[in-house]
Structure formats: structure tokens, C-alpha cells
Amino acid sequence: MKKYRNEWKYRLTNQELSLLHSRISEVLEKDPHTPKNGRYLIHSLYFDDYKDSGLYSTNAGLSKRFKWRIRYYNNELDYIVLERKEKKESRCHKKSCHLTKEEYKKIIEGDITELVYSTKKKEIKELARDILLYHYEPKVIIDYERIAYVEEATNVRITFDMKISASYELDRFLEGDYSKYYINPNGINILEIKFDDILPSYIRNIVESYNFQQSSFSKYYYGRKIIDSYMR
Secondary structure, X not given: OOOOEEEEEEEEOHHHHHHHHHHHHHHOEXXXXXXXXXXXXXXXXXXXXXXXXXXXXXHHOOOEEEEEEEEEEOOOOOOEEEEEEEEEOOEEEEEEEEEOHHHHHXXXXXXXXXXXXXXXXXXXXXXXXXXHHHOOEEEEEEXXXXXXXXXXXXXXXXXXXXXXXXXXXXXXXXOOOOOOEEOOOOOOEEEEEEEOOOOOHHXXXXXXXXXXXXXXXXXXXXXXXXXXXXXX
């Protein structure tokens, strides 16, 4: 049985982020993988099918949808991850596997027939099926900076995502030197709160004290829209 986690999202101005970050940092620990500068870079390559079903299902607000993406952090190419993220209203389920550079190359180049039979990784087999049946292919690169906090006892994770950008230079994903178009040039940031069943009251009280409104913000959707506006 799939286990879904709650995922609450909020849009924050720079000032709101600064205020909330100050309070959260007093009660939660930084993600242990955080670099010395306090934040890390996330690079994601999103896939969609020939109908752009992921794009339109997000726009239509469908209660259940999923996305494929390949991701790496900072400039560390020794850890590339393939992820399938499924959304069910405000809850999410994610499964992933590590990719070698050779596996990544075969996926991107569409050379997946041999990969299907040679790999034991379930996620690669599922993506290959979607590529063959529904013509999934890379659509957009999404980059952003993230500050992350965790509460290990109850498996709570709070993240602040900033400087969200999109790029259409898909073949330069691993190089990282692609052009970027910022989705929120006026300083809008995304707060995400992820937890299993219960959000501790002391965290809930901090967030609710600001009267933020929940948002269904999709980095993939807005990334595609900003790229489309520049490509017209």
C-alpha cells in the first residue's frame, strides 16, 4: 500500500520568508546534508508525454497526477536521481532510484530498449514503459535554491525555495551552464511543509500565526509557462 505524505505549499514574499525562517531556525535543525553556506541548489529535468498530460492536469487542478523527473544537487554529478512523484490532492507519494551517467545518457537519448532488459531498477523500467507507450520526453529544466529544516522524531521537513528558474537548454542539464528565466522575478518564494500524519502543534502554531494562504504552486507548470512566453 502506498504511503502518502502531506505536502502543504505557500507563496512567501522575501520579507515573509525572512520572518518565518528566523522563527523556524530557532526550533528545528538544518537538513544534515545542507552545505556550509546554508542552502543548496536543486537541478531538475522534468518529463511529460506527447499530450503534455502533466502540464494540463496541473492546470486543471486534477486531484491525482504524477510527474517524472531527474534530479541532482549542487554540482555533484555522482548522485543523479530518477524520481516519480505522485500527487493526490495535498498529499504526495515519491519513489526514486539512483542513476549512473550511462543510464542517464541512454534515457535522454531514447536508447532504452537494452536498458529495460539490463537493469533491475523498477523505476527505470516504469519510465521506459511510459517513454515507449506515451512518448515521454524531457520538457524543461527547473532550478532553485533551497533552505531545509527537519524534525526527525515526527519526520517533518520544512523547505524554503528561492530563485526558481526554468531553462529550455535540455541537452546542457548536467553541464549546468544553461540560460535561466526566473519564474518569480519579484521575489516570490515557496514554503513547503511535508509530514506524515501529524504536524506538531508548535510548528503549526508558528506557520498559522502569519495567516499564510495555501497554494497549489507547481514549479513544473510555471516553468513551462515562462519558457513558452519567451519562445513565442
